[in-house]
Amino acid sequence: MNWGSAFNSQGGKSAGNLKPGLTGIKHHYTMLYARKETAMEKLKLGISSCLLGHKVRYDGGHKYDSWLVETLGQYADYVPVCPEAGCGMSIPREALRLVGTKDDYRLITVKTGIDYTDQMLNYSAETIARLRQEQLCGYVFKSKSPSSGMERVKVYPLHGGAAGKTGVGIWAREFMRAFPLLPVEEEGRLHDPALRENFIERIFIMQRWWDMINSKPKAGDLVKFHTIHKYLIMAHSPQHYRELGKLVATVKQLPIKEVLDCYLELFDDGLQTQRHTQ
Numbered sequence: 001m002n003w004g005s006a007f008n009s010q011g012g013k014s015a016g017n018l019k020p021g022l023t024g025i026k027h028h029y030t031m032l033y034a035r036k037e038t039a040m041e042k043l044k045l046g047i048s049s050c051l052l053g054h055k056v057r058y059d060g061g062h063k064y065d066s067w068l069v070e071t072l073g074q075y076a077d078y079v080p081v082c083p084e085a086g087c088g089m090s091i092p093r094e095a096l097r098l099v100g101t102k103d104d105y106r107l108i109t110v111k112t113g114i115d116y117t118d119q120m121l122n123y124s125a126e127t128i129a130r131l132r133q134e135q136l137c138g139y140v141f142k143s144k145s146p147s148s149g150m151e152r153v154k155v156y157p158l159h160g161g162a163a164g165k166t167g168v169g170i171w172a173r174e175f176m177r178a179f180p181l182l183p184v185e186e187e188g189r190l191h192d193p194a195l196r197e198n199f200i201e202r203i204f205i206m207q208r209w210w211d212m213i214n215s216k217p218k219a220g221d222l223v224k225f226h227t228i229h230k231y232l233i234m235a236h237s238p239q240h241y242r243e244l245g246k247l248v249a250t251v252k253q254l255p256i257k258e259v260l261d262c263y264l265e266l267f268d269d270g271l272q273t274q275r276h277t278q
Contacts, residue, residue, distance in 0.1 A: 042077040043207050046131060046139035046175075048148050049080035051187050056082040060092040065187050068140060072200075079134055083147045083171035087123035089116070096146045098155045102166035105155050107146055117170065120147060124174035131175075135210045136182060138203040139175065143188035147171045150186050181268045182206070202271050205229065209264060219251040222263065233270050240270030 049056045053064035085091055094112060098105040106117045142148040146169055153167035168176075176184060183202035190196045208228075212221055226248045234241040244266055251259045 042075055043137045043203055044134055045072075045076045045078055045203065046134075046136050047078045047080055048140065048142035048145070048187075049082040049085075050142055051140060052078060052080055054080060054082065056085045056091055058084070058091075058093050058095045063142060063187070067190070068187060079131070079136065081127065081171075083120060083123060083127070086127065087116070087119050097163075098146045098153060098167045098170075099158055100155060101157075102155055102164060105167055107170050120170045121174065124171050128175060128178045132178075135214075136179070137206040137210065138183035138185070138199065139179075140190070141169070141172050141184065141186045143186040145169050145172075150176065150184060181264055183268075198271070201232075202268070205232075205267075205271070213260070217256065217260070219256065222251050222256075222260065223248055226263075229267075233267065235275050237270045237273040240266060240273065244270070 047068065048063075050061075050063045051065045051068055053062045053069065055062050057063065084093065084096065094109045094114075096107055096116065097110055099108045100106055106115050107120050108115055108117075141150045143150075144153060146153060146167070148171055149167070149169040150172045151168060152165040153169055154163040154165055155167040156163045172184075176182075183199055183206060185195065185199045190199065208225070212225055215221065226244060230241060230245075233244060244263065247259065247263055247266065
């Protein structure tokens with residue numbers, strides 16, 4: 001597809017202007033399918049629709065991100081989500097913001113003060129139920145959005161005053177609660193090479209995990225998964241590597257599902273640890 005002609009020039013800063021990290025993506029993709037005889041499948045990633053160039057923003061525009069579409073998009077099938085349009089708001093529409101305190105805030109229109117919180121929560125519950133069937137490997141949110149920002153979203157005091165960057169978008173919050181172990185990022189944070197590499201690493205490992213889960217794994221399959229990734233987890237955290245080894249050693253004594261759930265939680269926590277250096 002010719003993305004330049006498919007969408008107009010509206011949009012913002014793009015991670016494509018930075019070092020793309022294509023070599024790292026190819027490395028993980030090759031590792032994923034090196035032993036497979038089947039055709040290479042793309043990762044399935046959720047994403048804010050506007051980042052793909054869909055004109056769904058409050059002003060009728062988009063936030064096309066060339067790195068996500070043209071680089072990572074070579075290896076990913078995206079599942080686009082626009083929670084504001086999805087929950088029934090028009091395009092264009094009045095801008096929204098979070099209003100309240102850092103621990104208790106609502107999704108309110110800027111000028112007319114209409115509260116869309118409950119509407120967004122209902123939409124979130126329905127969409128999360130649908131996405132559970134997708135076996136997503138990760139999700140990319142739109143930064144700063146009152147619906148989709150995953151951190152540091154502005155929250156305005158109810159009775160006026162300066163906003164604090166203490167909120168999480170309503171949709172992003174509900175999604176991350178529902179999928180606590182799924183790799184998630186914002187397009188803005190993916191400008192950082194270290195964060196981008198960690199996200200790439202985690203989404204490809206999640207695909208390998210889904211491949212194992214779909215094969216109805218036995219004890220030996222988890223041992224094999226652990227063996228393949230032991231040097232990777234050791235590079236991130238020797239402590240996590242030791243704890244995972246002890247867990248794998250119990251795989252024949254405990255229910256396999258219980259061990260798998262504990263393994264994934266500990267493994268993902270280790271991957272988010274800064275790489276260990278001597």
